[in-house]
Amino acid sequence: xxxxxxxxxxxxxxxxxxxxxxxxxxxxxxxxxxxxxxxxxxxxxxxxxxxxxxxxxxxxxxxxxxxxxxxxxxxxxxxxxxxxxxxxxxxxxxxxxxxxxxx
Numbered sequence: 001x002x003x004x005x006x007x008x009x010x011x012x013x014x015x016x017x018x019x020x021x022x023x024x025x026x027x028x029x030x031x032x033x034x035x036x037x038x039x040x041x042x043x044x045x046x047x048x049x050x051x052x053x054x055x056x057x058x059x060x061x062x063x064x065x066x067x068x069x070x071x072x073x074x075x076x077x078x079x080x081x082x083x084x085x086x087x088x089x090x091x092x093x094x095x096x097x098x099x100x101x102x103x
Contacts, residue, residue, distance in 0.1 A: 010081045012048035013074040017060055021046075024064075035059040051075055 021031055028046060032039040037059065044050035052060075052075045057068035083089055 010077040011074055012078045013052045013071040014046040014048050016071065016074065017066065018046040020064055020066060031063065034063045051079065
Protein backbone atom coordinates (compact mmCIF):
# COMPACT_ATOMS: atom_id res chain seq x y z
CA UNK A 1 0.00 0.00 0.00
CA UNK A 2 2.97 2.35 0.36
CA UNK A 3 3.31 5.11 2.89
CA UNK A 4 0.75 7.45 1.26
CA UNK A 5 3.31 10.25 1.19
CA UNK A 6 3.81 10.39 4.94
CA UNK A 7 7.23 10.40 6.51
CA UNK A 8 8.55 7.44 8.43
CA UNK A 9 7.68 9.05 11.75
CA UNK A 10 4.56 11.19 12.04
CA UNK A 11 4.64 14.22 14.29
CA UNK A 12 2.64 14.10 17.50
CA UNK A 13 0.78 17.42 17.85
CA UNK A 14 2.39 17.88 21.24
CA UNK A 15 5.73 18.38 19.50
CA UNK A 16 4.29 21.27 17.47
CA UNK A 17 2.77 22.87 20.56
CA UNK A 18 6.00 22.37 22.50
CA UNK A 19 8.03 24.04 19.74
CA UNK A 20 5.53 26.89 19.60
CA UNK A 21 5.61 27.68 23.31
CA UNK A 22 9.41 27.43 23.39
CA UNK A 23 9.60 29.91 20.50
CA UNK A 24 7.27 32.27 22.38
CA UNK A 25 9.05 31.87 25.71
CA UNK A 26 6.00 30.35 27.40
CA UNK A 27 6.56 27.60 29.98
CA UNK A 28 4.46 24.47 30.16
CA UNK A 29 3.23 25.63 33.54
CA UNK A 30 2.12 28.98 32.08
CA UNK A 31 0.33 27.17 29.25
CA UNK A 32 -1.41 24.94 31.78
CA UNK A 33 -2.59 27.98 33.73
CA UNK A 34 -3.68 29.77 30.55
CA UNK A 35 -5.76 26.80 29.39
CA UNK A 36 -7.03 25.67 32.77
CA UNK A 37 -5.52 22.22 32.26
CA UNK A 38 -3.49 20.42 34.88
CA UNK A 39 0.26 20.81 34.39
CA UNK A 40 0.62 17.02 34.19
CA UNK A 41 -1.89 16.85 31.32
CA UNK A 42 -0.08 19.56 29.35
CA UNK A 43 3.29 17.91 30.01
CA UNK A 44 2.03 14.50 28.89
CA UNK A 45 0.55 15.93 25.68
CA UNK A 46 3.67 17.94 24.86
CA UNK A 47 5.85 14.88 25.42
CA UNK A 48 3.62 12.60 23.31
CA UNK A 49 2.54 10.48 26.27
CA UNK A 50 -1.12 11.49 25.97
CA UNK A 51 -3.22 12.01 22.85
CA UNK A 52 -4.66 15.37 21.97
CA UNK A 53 -8.46 15.45 22.10
CA UNK A 54 -10.81 17.77 20.24
CA UNK A 55 -11.39 19.57 23.53
CA UNK A 56 -7.71 20.12 24.28
CA UNK A 57 -7.03 21.05 20.65
CA UNK A 58 -9.64 23.82 20.94
CA UNK A 59 -8.08 24.99 24.21
CA UNK A 60 -4.64 25.21 22.60
CA UNK A 61 -6.18 26.99 19.63
CA UNK A 62 -7.69 29.60 21.95
CA UNK A 63 -4.44 30.01 23.89
CA UNK A 64 -1.92 29.93 21.04
CA UNK A 65 -3.92 30.60 17.87
CA UNK A 66 -2.85 27.23 16.43
CA UNK A 67 -5.65 25.75 14.26
CA UNK A 68 -7.34 22.97 16.21
CA UNK A 69 -8.23 21.06 13.05
CA UNK A 70 -4.56 20.98 11.99
CA UNK A 71 -3.55 19.70 15.41
CA UNK A 72 -6.24 17.01 15.23
CA UNK A 73 -5.05 16.00 11.74
CA UNK A 74 -1.56 15.45 13.16
CA UNK A 75 -3.05 13.40 16.00
CA UNK A 76 -5.00 11.24 13.55
CA UNK A 77 -1.89 10.59 11.44
CA UNK A 78 0.06 9.75 14.61
CA UNK A 79 -2.70 7.39 15.81
CA UNK A 80 -2.85 5.59 12.45
CA UNK A 81 0.92 5.16 12.34
CA UNK A 82 0.95 3.79 15.89
CA UNK A 83 -1.93 1.40 15.13
CA UNK A 84 -0.21 0.11 11.99
CA UNK A 85 2.89 -0.74 14.04
CA UNK A 86 0.85 -2.78 16.55
CA UNK A 87 1.66 -6.44 15.82
CA UNK A 88 -1.42 -7.77 17.63
CA UNK A 89 -3.65 -5.54 15.52
CA UNK A 90 -1.74 -6.55 12.39
CA UNK A 91 -2.56 -10.20 13.12
CA UNK A 92 -6.23 -9.39 13.62
CA UNK A 93 -6.32 -7.40 10.37
CA UNK A 94 -4.64 -10.22 8.46
CA UNK A 95 -7.26 -12.66 9.73
CA UNK A 96 -10.03 -10.28 8.73
CA UNK A 97 -8.54 -9.97 5.25
CA UNK A 98 -8.44 -13.77 4.90
CA UNK A 99 -12.11 -14.03 5.83
CA UNK A 100 -13.09 -11.11 3.63
CA UNK A 101 -11.24 -12.60 0.66
CA UNK A 102 -13.63 -15.55 0.57
CA UNK A 103 -16.80 -13.46 0.87
